[in-house]
Amino acid sequence: MTVVITAFERSPDGGKGLARDTRVRWALEEAGQTYEVRLVSFSAMKQPAHLRLHPFGQIPTYEEGDLTLFETGAIVLHLAQRHAGLLPSDANARARAISWMFAALNTVEPPILDLTIAKFQEGDKPWANERLPLVEDRIRHRLVQLSARLGDAAWLDGAFSAGDLMMVSVLLRLRPSGILDEFPGLFAYVARGEARPAYQRAFAAQWAINAAKPEAG
Amino acid sequence: MTVVITAFERSPDGGKGLARDTRVRWALEEAGQTYEVRLVSFSAMKQPAHLRLHPFGQIPTYEEGDLTLFETGAIVLHLAQRHAGLLPSDANARARAISWMFAALNTVEPPILDLTIAKFQEGDKPWANERLPLVEDRIRHRLVQLSARLGDAAWLDGAFSAGDLMMVSVLLRLRPSGILDEFPGLFAYVARGEARPAYQRAFAAQWAINAAKPEAG
Structure with missing residues (x-):
């Protein structure tokens, strides 16, 4: 089909x-x-x-x-x-990989979307410069936690999964901001995703x- | 278990x-x-x-x-x-219900979360009052679209599903703001959710x- x-x-x-x-x-x-x-x-x-x-x-x-x-x-x-x-065959591992999909979309992406809004929809507002660091710090707060969980692992939970696909995709949106460079572990994680054929x-x-x-x- | x-x-x-x-x-x-x-x-x-x-x-x-x-x-x-x-048995209907779960969490909830941030984390900032209408209008933009899709239906796609559970839960966060009252169809939709035993x-x-x-x- x-x-x-x-x-x-x-x-x-x-x-x-x-x-x-x-x-x-x-x-x-x-x-x-x-x-x-x-x-x-x-x-x-x-x-x-x-x-x-x-x-x-x-x-x-x-x-x-x-x-x-x-x-x-x-x-x-x-x-x-x-x-x-895109998903492990073990039922529990599968459910955990799906947790990471939702985490990417509902926990990590919203503060990143806010940065896009701050720059492109509110960039000309009088508060733009003063507010930007608050928006960026909310992103950093999440990345500190994500980075701690990833640690030295290649992927978030065992083998590459749809959870990683979504998390890498969400983090990629940060590249223009330079924030990703502050987290070498996540920077390398994103690069691993991008390197996949x-x-x-x-x-x-x-x-x-x-x-x-x-x-x- | x-x-x-x-x-x-x-x-x-x-x-x-x-x-x-x-x-x-x-x-x-x-x-x-x-x-x-x-x-x-x-x-x-x-x-x-x-x-x-x-x-x-x-x-x-x-x-x-x-x-x-x-x-x-x-x-x-x-x-x-x-x-x-919580999900229909037909495979296609099931996939569509899951679409609504993601829509609730990744499309409708982010602007609603922004309202919470604007009020509780940035409520004391100098830009708070001037910025609030922008945040509210981004919510209204989504609710106009959601309301148009729901129309006169009881639920988003056939029978009540996990998609409705999530959408109603997300919309409930709006109640204190009064914005939900501007959308009678969605207001009634949320009330239907709340009325479930x-x-x-x-x-x-x-x-x-x-x-x-x-x-x-």
Whole structure:
């Protein structure tokens, strides 16, 4: 059954791989699944045809026969539960890997999203400079804890899993800020994720679409 | 096998049911599972014994024999996958219900958490009053979309599911702000969730612990 995902016609990051379709592409590559991509413009994302697929008017979406999914976490979990390569087979280890997926999306990503908001939506506000250190410190608070848990391990809980895929993807958003450089263990963890052939293929695929296009305003 | 969850010794909300253990209690009640609760003080949550269970020093955690889980989303999903009552049996409907769990936690909750941060962590900052409407409008943006999708339906996708459990729980955090009152459809949706006997039992259980205690600073 053909899998079709959606991605930005022109990614706001100009192809740095930070748009969420890269996470889904990475999961598809880890699972060895082929897929097609339908590109969506910013204006089309807000139209009824796309809102039927994604109630919040975002990308990516996932279509496979009769099934339509939205939310990157749900799509990656769907793939991980149906194909080898993204979750351990032991039931307990599997549940723990899923804990890390939720931790990435609900505990680590929100303060990182706040940094994006502070820079791009509130960067011109009178409080922007004074508030920024507070936002960054909330990120550091989480990274200290994450770093302590990871320790010297290669991945968060045994072998590479969808939990690592999601955590690495979330941490990658921090690269432009320089905050990741303050945590050598996490910096190396992210580099391990990026070095995976499946990530490389996913990155290259989104780069091929975005590289030739100027960055969106 | 005995299930043990952790909860605040004294919830910051004084028993309003907004602490995340209520979500897990609700899922356990929907699934008809008994459980025990270990209360944890704010200082104990930051100690190694608790950090072994929860790397980010939060509640709730979930222990069942050899298995320890953290992250409310992962715990609720674990329960939903193992017991009837929280996910449809059809595979596609099940995947869609899980999409709503992730949507609640990664798309709808982050702007709502920002409101909590704006009020309780930045309420004394010079920008607090001027910035608040921006934070509230980011919530409204999501609620307009959510409200449009819900329409006149009782639940987000067919029968009540873990997706609704999580979305209602996330929206409940908005009640003190008054923003929920601006969306009658969502207000009624939340009320439907609260009216479920399983929610009532979960709420009562956390209330019994917190009601007699003064609110934490």
